[in-house]
Amino acid sequence: MTQPRLDFVQCLDPHGLHRMAYWEWGDPSNGRVLVCVHGLSRQGRDFDVLAQAMCDHYRVVCPDVVGRGRSDWLDDPMGYQIPTYVADMVTLLARVRAQTVDWVGTSMGGLIGLGLASLKGSPVRSLVLNDVGPTIEPAALARIGTYLGQLPRFETVEAAADYFLSISEGFGTHTREQWLALTRPMLRRIEDERGVAYIPHYDPKIAVPFHAATPEMAAAAQALLWQRYDSLRTRTLVIRGAQSDLLTAQTARAMAERGPRAKVVEFEGVGHAPTLVDPAQVAVVREFLTTA
Template sequence: MTEPRLEFVQCLGTQGLHRMAYWEWGDAGNPKVLVCVHGLSRQGRDFDALAHALCRDYRVVCPDVVGRGRSDWLGEPMGYQMPQYVADMVTLLARLNAKTLDWVGTSMGGLVGMCVAALPGSPVRQLVLNDVGPTIEPQALERIGAYVGKAPRFASVDEAADYLWSVSTGFGEHTREQWLALTRPMLKDVDDEHGEGFVPHYDPRIAVPFHAVTPELAAEAQRRLWEQYDAVRARTLVLRGAHSDLLTADTLQAMTQRGPRATAHVFPAVGHAPTLVTPEQIAVVQEFLLAHP
């Protein structure tokens, strides 16, 4: 598989500047741009298989959201929230200089895309929301909160892969090769007084604002997200894992009837969230994006 190019863009936060990394596939001069943004504890290399399939049609850009992957960590952990993520993406879009673009976002990356697409004058033309919507189920947040920021140190990639599978079974069936490909970019090599090993790629403090959410804050966030969804004018596809505990069938149905009146597609035998690695899942995204004249 062709390797992507690693680039960086300077972004402004409350504590000063930070660098956001992004992985770029395809012709850097291609005016057709696709931005792919990952979930809460993931990173941009999650989209390698999808990007490889689409890089002949698009310049595909897969950022590591701040605090993840090759991007800088923030000095203030409460900065790991939607306003900073959206601001960083707007900076990235300015760097890309695309008049219009398409967006694929998994979980948190879908919410970021929804917020960007809702902005007046947004360049987002087509939006794919992967297993996420304006209503996020509390039990899913509890499940995610049980492991985010708490991963142990690993002696080997295989040990890390086994641990990550234990907290990611909702991703659905994968071959060992596919799972190892998803695992390797999730790790950082360490060599310190404890010896050599691997730790997760992200700042564990991304969990701080996540755990600070109260029921009242969650209700207000849900109200605002529905407002933003209703403001989206992009052609929209919502993907759902049939066993998802984060995006319910009722929320998916509502998303087809209001705002951009999204097209819906449900993947069987998958929970939260489809990884868009299998040919069947890639084909659904590819067909939607390339169907637009």
């Protein structure tokens, strides 16, 4: 398998600068840029399979959102919110000299894309929202909250893969090798008095603003997200896991009828969220983006 190039970009926050890592596939001189952004506690290597399938057509850029993967951790955990991430992506697009960009965002990555695409003068041309929309179900947030911010210790990569599988049943069916490939970049190797071990590769403080959210804040955020969605004039594809507890069929139907009138594709046997590893999922994304 071809390996991506790892690079970093300096981004501004209220307390100084932080580095955001990004993984790049394909010809670095290609003016067609595809940005793929991961979910809440994941990282950019989630898109290895999709990036390899798209890098004949695009220069594919897969950032580790700040606080995840190879990126820095923020001094103030309350900075782990969508406005920070959107600002970082603006900096990233300037760094890679993207005049226009297509966007694939899974869960949180979709909300970042929605925020960027709704800005005046946005460079986003086509938007793929992977199992996320303006209405996010409280039950799904409660489920995510049961594990977010915990840093369990694993003696082996295989044990870590078993743990991630236990909290990611919605990802759907994968071979063991596919699951290990999704797991390895999620881990940070440590060595201490107890020996060598592995822990999740993210700042546990990303959970601070997540757990600080109140029902009133959630309602206000939902209203703002629908306002942003309704303002979109971007070609939009919504991918939904048919068993998703985060993006309901009702919300997906509303997204097809409002704003950019998104095309909606559902995948059976998958919840939150499709990993875009399965060839059928990859094919849907590729067809949508390359037949603009």
